[in-house]
Amino acid sequence: MGDRLKVFGIDIVKGSVRSRSRRPMYALVRMDGSRIESETEVSLFRLFRLLTAEQPDILAVDSLQEIAADQHELFFFLQGLPPRTRLVQVTGGERKESLQKVAGRYNISFNKFDPFAEARTTAQVATLGAGAEVIAFENESEIVVSRHRSPGKGGWSQNRYVRKMHGAVQLKGREIEQALVTAGLRYEKKETRAFGGCSRVAFRVFAVRDQVPVSTYRGADVQVRISGKRLERIRFRPLSAKPRYLIVGIDPGTTTAFAALDLDGNLLHLQSSRQMTMSDVIEALYKVGKPLIIASDVEEMPFTVEKIRRAFSAIAFTPKQDTSVETKMELTAPFEYTNDHERDALSAALDAFRQYRHRFQNLMKRIPSGHDLDEVRARVLRGQSLEQVIGEMNTVTPVLIPDAAPVTVDEKHDERVRVLDGMVKRLRAYVAELQEEIKAKDYELHRMSSRLKKVSTSRDAALAKNAEVVKRDAVIQSLKKRLHKEERHNRNLVKRLARIRKFAELSMEGDVVPVKVMDTLTKEGLRKLADDVGVDEGDLVYVNRTDGWGRSIVRDIADLRVRAVIVAEKNLAVGDPHLSLSFREAGIPLLSDKETITQVRGKQGLCAKEALESTLARWKGEQERHEREKKTELIEHIFKEYKSERGKVVKKGG
Structure with missing residues (x-):
């Protein structure tokens, strides 16, 4: 008979490793092979006493949090275990599962509210090879x-x-x-x-x-x-190196995709690629598990999929007719996929699982607890009867060594045996030397790796510090630029405020009227004037140059309701004749600097108040006369049109 495992299974009854006042008490189940020896409640100190005295093969837990609050305490706990005792977390390693799910693989049910039932289940599944061993030391x-x-x-x-x-x-x-x-x-x-x-x-x-x-x-x-x-x-x-059985759906083509499910229908892997060859698919599936069923979504299995199936000696599954797109979308609705190829592969695997699901459920009702469900289902699908499978899994056949028959060896053969024995001894000595050399190389490699890690750590710290300094310098430079910009803006505002204040002071004097100076009669000139001193209703605006003007700037000035626009006499004399007409139509007085006696210095100017008033009065008279002429011309135009239309009517009547 094979050696039986001695397993301790524990679960917390009360208390916690994180509590100083209520230290944990554990439900302890001791198993020898498949037989339960005892069930008792122990403290942590009593547990270590029993571990030291009996030295079991496995101490099984469903969570490391039950025996250690952090990694430091876990190291201390493992240090206190006997050398031959392995700590096993039956719910898995990095990727944990629930104890109910792990026990379900062996058709074991238990009351999750009973600590002794959980400890018993933990010990049973550990005996059957579930879980992962905790490795903490080199x-x-x-x-x-x-x-x-x-x-x-x-x-x-x-x-x-x-x-x-x-x-x-x-x-x-x-x-x-x-x-x-x-x-x-x-x-x-x-x-x-x-x-x-x-x-x-x-x-x-x-x-x-x-x-x-x-x-x-x-x-x-x-x-x-x-x-x-x-x-x-x-x-x-992992405590057991046996791979999990899979149901695999494959969609071949330019883009190859495959989906892998376990025998309970859970998606384990989904992948697609344009560069994936048949050997790549086989290698990827080996990493996930062992395919039991390979499925396709078309009635006749493609040749590529058939070659992959033969590589694993898997069971083939194809639908009775090609699966429709609607059926594929319905099957894969609860899952996420990135393209149609992954959808087709996943639908093929799900369709195969749907066909075998009822058979799996019937088997679960007939399989006794404590047996690997995946192994039983795989053997039954390959053609064995359930009774035969259960019998083989329950029976361990001892390996018998038959008695050696006497053999007559002649002297020549005996000499050859001695020569070969000497060669074997020399080769063993050489192998031992090589192993010692390998150990020395491993030690040197480990030492150099530790040294390299220290150098890398110090270098990373220096690089991180330099990166932080560069980042701070960049922030400082940005803030300096922003500060210089704000200082320039502040100086411009101070100058503008001084000009506005001076303009206001000039406005209070009685003999002269202040004038705001605009460089050109354009939208850009008006914008600069507005930004500099502003343009308000009733202001006098002096324009240095009138070239480049347009009707839109005249309308903009009219909208601001300025009092008048003053230009140089020479600009009126040689300028565009439509300029004065446009200002008259807009209702804005266009005056000359000589008439208003205007003097300009820089961006400010002054004009005589009396000359301005007389010039505005004359312009208003001209404006009234201009409007009367426009009305007269309009009436004459209307009369001529009426006379013309009347003449046409009389001719038609005659």
């Missing part, structure tokens, strides 16, 4: 032999007492060294010499803790502590 261990008590202040027999302790430490160190040499383990030794022997002996052993042939020891004078070298991060190793 392939290196440390053994420290030291004094178990202090030498004290001394007395008449102080020297004899100290010499006895140091001699015991040295003797224990030599015993451990002999055990390491006998086991063929590579190690490094460091002794701290003291009066009468050694006060401390440390061994650095290049092997995992469970391979070290030394146990933790505490005597009257000497203590031995064994610890493994911690990993930087906890790792998980």
